[in-house]
Amino acid sequence: MVTLEQIRKDMEAQFALDSAIQSVEVNADTLDEALADGAVQLDSKVSNLEYEIIEKGSDGFLGLAKKPWKVRIYQTAEAIAKKKKVMADADFDTEHFDEEIKSVDQDGMFYIRHFGDSICLKVTLPCGKGRPVELRQIVSEAKRTDTLSLDEDLIKKLSKSGTDNKYEVVGHYKHVPAGDALLVIDVSKDEMLATVTVTPPALSGAEVSAEQIIRNLEIQGVVAGIENDKITEFVDNPVYNVPCEVAAAIKPQDGRDAYMVYHFETDSTKLRIKESKSGNVNFKELNQIQNVVKGQPLAQKMPPERGKAGKTLTGRYLEAKNGKDIRIPLGKNVELDKDGVTIIASENGRVVFEAERINVEPVLELDAVNIKTGNIDFLGTVIVKGNVEDGYDVKASGNIEVGGTVGQSHLKTETGDIIVSQGIFGHDVGVIQSGGSLWAKFIQSAKVEVEKFVIVSDSIMNSEVTAMKRVILNGKKAQITGGHLFATEEICAKNIGSPGGGAETILEVGFDPRLKQRLAEIQDEQNSLMRELEDTENNIVTLENFKKQRRSLPKEKEDTLNNLKNRKQEIVVKSEEYASEVEQILQRLHELKIFGKVKAFGTVYSGVKIYVRDVVDEVRTDVKSVTFFFENGFVRRGKYEEPDMTDVKAPEGYSS
Template sequence: MSMTLALEDYIDITFSEHKLHAYLHFVKYDESFGCTFEQLESFVRSHEVRFGVLTKVLQEIASNPVAFKQGATMIAEGKPSVSGEDGYIRMLIKSGEQEQRPLEHEDGTVDLKQVKNLDNILKGQRIAQRIPARPGIAGIDVTGEPLKSKDGKEARFKIGKNVVVDQDGNFMYATIDGLIARTDREKINVFPVYEVNGDVDYRTGNIDFVGTIVIRGNVLTGFTVKASGDIRVYGGVEGALIEALGSVEVTGGIIAGNKGLVKAGHNVKCSFIQEANVSAFNDVLVTQSILHSHIRAGKQVACNGTKGLIVGGIIQAGERVSARTIGNTMSTATVLEVGVQPDLRNELTQLRSNLRTSIDGLEKTEKALRLLDQLASTGQLTGEKLGLRIKLNSTKKQVVQEQTEIRDRIFEIEKMLEDTTTARVDVFNVIYGGSKIVIGRNTRFVKDASKRVTFRLSEGDIVMNAYQ
């Protein structure tokens, strides 16, 4: 009986998932077992193990087999594949998101004279750079076969108004002088700026501007300010209607007396909100407090400053509500809803209908093109029809590109709507009785005060855990 056959009786080789590791284990063991390193090595190779063999381990097994008779011993290690890094867009210019704050005195008042000049951008200036994705690096399993790797995902510029991208798609430039503003779904725009050097009142009247609006004073009750870029108010906002396709930033607070509405296509940032209606496509970010207000955010409502207090009203967010303190000792009814995304549901319906219309349109275009192609093949394409054919081909290209974007967005929304696992309420300090937590279709009433907790959905129930 040859030794290899005898080895077959004593030991066996198994592989881990994807054959990244090979293990040797004894199927039986008795004192008579013995083998040389060379015999062991050729046994291992006869079992397809060809890469990353741990020679030292094989030498140890051959010289002292009894030490290895229990359990499995790793005798070869492959090289795992490395996923590529995703590409991203790097901003080369500060956008309004990092706007410097005015000087705040110890008593909480704000010196508006200290507000710096705006970060205006000039026509032709570079705004952003596309950093390409990196390819993955393939690995090798212990049998010497390559292990596939995943390449990084390329980033795409989200192109808004008054910006262009160079031919290679690497840089974005401004086509006018103005301020950078991000609007729905992170589109980058440059908008002209309209400045008001005081309050919005009877002297200025209502404002509706196709760019970004900067107000160096307050916006009084009953007035309307609308912008297709950002709206920045360096004073406070009363019961006014403020509507921006970009972000709304209010240095002072919003005290609305349950009148008016502040609505942003991106984020709303301010120091405090009282008796107001506020709605943002992405985030509502507040430093001090939210009192008796109705707040809606597609992603998150965060009230995480030194005070970080939410009391009364209804706070609704697609993904997360976070605050230092929620409710008060008087058990004021405070409702926190997460996982509610009515805006996304509406957008999904709209996108599906747009896609159907687009597909119908594309069919008509393709039919017309087929006819023109037939004419071309028989040499009957006259000047006018030639022009039409060029135009239809360019339309077709554009529609196909649009459809890809619509499908990507539908997929993105469906994923967001399915994923209620991320929906959560985080309390950094204390939540009081009288608070009500709603996640998706589930409700939980908070009866007693609890410190540093997180509420999330687990197996159909809202559970409360210690905040990590």
């Protein structure tokens, strides 16, 4: 078993050998090839080499009279110094290494060989719980009829200390040269492999040593690829009359071709439905869209590698092929990063790999949104040619355009507009949220929240609509029937309400709908807190009276009393926070400059409630062609005014 000390000595010996090889002479077709060959021989990098041109090469004419370069190559002084320092500073993790060695149990071993007229001994020490070699076994094997002398004291010493992977002379025998083992070195015609074939020695004949094999290899012209470990193995455990490998050429290593590393799934058929942490599968989440953002790395080209030259046993240069380069598959809306090899997205959208190119599509076109597509979540614009069916949702960072109808669905866009060419059938479930405006033919039984305008050509029925600017109905019907509509600036339609009453219709303008909604939420929470505070105070009074009468309370009731007092304090603090927020909201609403208007160029039917700021006008009789506005603390009625459409721009290809 190889010991730590043996490894150290082997490394030192190898370093001494490497240090001695500080220059080589190389013949090659080009200077680059010569340097690559020199790097192999000197076990160094090309950047650590210096060279002297002995004979300049020539490409000849049409490949004729070609002349190789002859170059003497050196390692730089810095490289040699660095190599020595690495060896000097080498620090093995002895404790860890010893633990590994101890974990393997192996008996000690010994080898008796007869080299020349000497009896030689090699001893390897045991590992772990392995047994050491026994002196009597060594002596018994070493003593033969032709043995002349044997140093048993030295054998005893070496059996305990080992021989450091070398053969030591421990005696002599009567050598008969005629009985020596014979060896034959065979070098293949292509100079890639050398083998040794040895005949067994006769009695009193010498065995083959490692030095003999190496010397015969050199005589055959072998100067590279000598495999000392295989030679040592053969000497320790010889196999006679069978060719055994003792040297192998340094084979050239072709460079690896360039290739792409993709940071997304290039095969869309491998995209799988998402699973929840519990392992449940939502078949509406088909996970078919791979969203990317601008600047996101999509793929990286790994450059080709330069081939490493080889060398035959006789030192002849073996050329290696350099890896082939590839074209970077740039498609639409992608670009190269500063490093020149990383592809990044130049737009938000979905990444696809088509026609051997990487593309980012900022627009997603679908025939419909249904069981085939699942829910849609896309960083870009979504165009649906048909319908968004019940139960399926669409989320986009850009516009959402629907050519058909929208059912019991949730449509949400962060900054874009939503355009529904037909209409919205919410069935009291559908929700539409837009960071821009909503354009639709009609809205029925849906909840709508937009940052700008709601523009409808037909009707809004039984819906909750909130617009941070205006709600405008400007088609032939332009009817608002039932529901609750909020707008900061104005609401305009032909007819509002319905003859004979029917569903309650409430319109509110002149304030920030979100602030108004938050105000209502806070007021509800305050009322709930006041009821809880009243109950808490009553319970505290009851327990304190009980304590006065009994002078003490059981532990459970005492804990309850303390908890009630703590909760009372929490309610008081929370109530004060709500009161402060209410004051701030009322202040902002009061400072709002836009008073708001409600306009009808047809009829506002009785039963409609119109709020301008915080003042209500309950319409008791039908009124035609009217504008409701705020003046001197009251809601006034005036002549119908045309809606303000100056900053309302219809989406391309859509007309209300």
